[in-house]
Amino acid sequence: MIEFDLIVWDDEDDPKGNVQHIAANGLTIEDVEQVLRDPSQRVTVSRSTGRPLVFGMTETGTMILVVYEILETEPVTVIRPVTAYEPESV
Secondary structure, eight states, rough: OOOEEEEOOOOOTTTTTTTHHHHHTTOOOOOOHHHHHHHEEEEEOOTOOOOOEEEEETSOOOEEEEEEEEEEEESEEEEEEEEEEEOSOO
């Protein structure tokens, strides 16, 4: 399980921001935050970017993958989701 204190989201109207990016994949901020906070999530590393990622279930039972970056660790741990989507296979 990843440990963090704060999740950073871009402005919802930023066309290149993370909110728009996950919305284009049919997901919401709530979906992503559910997976990031899920104690049963699986943590690994993206093969394409080397960024950390987690697999987990939304409250509706959809398995999604969330790629994120760690922005800072002191005095608090801050993460920023980069993308999220339903994987083709897990």
